[in-house]
Amino acid sequence: MKKAPKTIDDILASYPPHPQNLISLLQDVQTKFNYISTEHLALICDYVGIPVTRAWSVATFYKSFSLEPRGEHEIKVCLGTTCHLKGANRLLEACERALGVAPGGTTPDLYLTLDTVKCVGACAEAPVVMVDQDYLGRASISSLKKQLKRR
């Protein structure tokens, strides 16, 4: 397996400098640094040879990219159809009230980001909430509170 990249230079060097690699580069930066800073965006553009506007367009088009720093932990409430039928909206509202942030927002101490996702593919256990990489099926406010206490 390739070693995990350490710096932005490592990330850039792992792809040929070609515009078709823009998305992969943005993905690796997002994974490594938790968001895409304007500096890193500029470095990527210089590397693959495209204008910043084009990279900006791509970075704002796809939902997995964040141009703002994200929290250390992420809660993603699934809003897929099945989860919607099983009360995901109410679960999301309860999370908003408990954390004091709107979906997409991060707590001021950068500890938690609350977000939504449209289907994680665990539909038989709706409503589903993801806490970092863990799936919480048949989620309720109480089971979510238990999960949050552990982080």
Next chain:
Amino acid sequence: MKKIKNAAELQVLRQRLLAAQDPEQPVVRVCLGPGCLALGAEKVGQAFKSAIRSKKIKAKVQPLIKETGCHGFCSQGTLVSLSPANLFYVRVRPDDVAEIVETSLAQGKTVERLLYQDNGTSYRSAEEIPFYRAQQKIILKKVGVIDPRDINDALLAGAYQSLSKTLTELSPDEVLRTVEVSGLRGRGGGGFPTGYKWRRAVDNARKNPGPVYVIANGEEGDPGAFMDRAIMEGDPHAVLEGMIIGGYALGANQGFLYVRHEYPIAIHHLSIALQQARALGLLGKNILGSGFNFDLQINRGAGAYVCGEETAIIASLEGRVGEPRTRPPFPAQEGLWGRPTIINNVETWANIAHIIERGAEWYTQLGVPQSTGTKIFSLVGKVKNSGLVEVPMGISLTRLVEEIGGGVPGQPRFKAVQTGGPSGGIIPYESKEPFTDYHYHPSDSIPGRKEISVDFDSMAQTGSIMGGGGMIVMDDHDCVVDVARYFLNFLQEESCGKCLPCRLGLKGMLEFLDCFTRGQGAPEDIDALESLGRALVDGSLCGLGRAAPNPVLTSIRYFRDEYLAHIVEHKCPAGVCRDLITYSIDPEICNGCGLCAEDCPGACISGKKKKAYAINAAACIRCGTCQAVCPVDAVRVA
């Protein structure tokens, strides 16, 4: 791992693996599929591993613990199967593991309480259970059986036998012919004849020599669908093998697995599969000594439903925003970097090896004439048995929901089934206009009733589509107007924005639905909404916009009365639309515990301990918290 140099060496390896198997060795298969994983299956797997380590069972051969893909019966998770005892345990929690190890593995006895029970009957093994009996697992056969992270396990189960047959016995044209004759149609929702598409690409490549590409569409964006996720996670080699065979038939040497960002485990398992296949020489140069070179790479999606569309995937692979483009030219003519490209859904690719193994004739015997083969469905929502099922096409919708799904808990029948995701529609249990002109089954149980056949064309006749396989069952507590609004909201957010009918049209349609769910609007607005919907069908650039009106149009077609109840009577019969419902506490049932008042975010519940509490309807924001926390189910919604 040593590279396999030819077909004979592959057989030798397989024979060696088979010979090393001990049929008496107990194998515990813990389901780590999407459903069970969300119920804590990882901890069950870990508990088994540490229990085996510490218990030191007195047996010649120690039990083997395999973490597998989806066993399918998600609502009964976590699922654990034991062989050779052929025991099937359900609802297994980490605390149950010690007992299973002691009772079943050490003593060879059954833990009765962990068997699946229904209607007074206990089922020892999976194949006896009604949920499984009506299914026919071909594509899912290895899922739940093999360890997806070990290519040897896949080889043992027969992986790459079809590739070997292809490279030693068949010409590219013979493979192409086989796929054409099989009648295989795209499993991602389009239902386009696969062989026909492949033939176009081959013809175009002949006119325009140069690279040809194959792509697996793993951007399974339909909410409610996880068929492809289960295949990619549970039997990744099925996809690889299909693509290598496809590459051979099409003259492609490079393929791409486009996997959605929201499926990290699928990406992980496919990565391992690629590495292991390369190490064995099943990918790369001179595969099995045939002279055929082919390799694959994984490209992650970045969070865009529209990238489930063929030309949007191509745009994404080229590093651009996922905006579809007009067709023609179709990808088979001009696709990735302008070259002939074949994009097929993951499940479609997973069908290829089976068709090669057993032949096109065999495949045409499955399903119905215009929809051959089996289809995997995710049967979810308000249904007793939810999970992943594989059935031959042509089964009746009612049989799928009632016999396999076990029906709707607490209600005699389903209200509707939502199929095909946001591009699909809402099919009612019965409609005032009879279902005619469809392939139909005479009902087994209701004289004179015609059942809808689940196949591409019959489903299309209802106004919905079969789609990728998501089947979301709705009951009387689900509001059709709310669901129509939900899909419009979804699609409006996911629209790429390139073409006006979709970009503005969806916004306009959503405004109508926002009004309706608030009890506003007039009956004429329903007609205006239908008209606007038809404009999107006619004018949109791609399938997202063209199919976007389907949920709305089918909901109006079959449930106009429910729309009128919202608009004219300002009522939501299902008790869902927030502006039209009131929460109250039934004083006969309330035990005065006060939990609702404690948790009420609006502080609008009052009462005294041990006496019935009451909600101030004027201040109530209808958040539902009181109903969720009430221990005696005293909260009413009307």
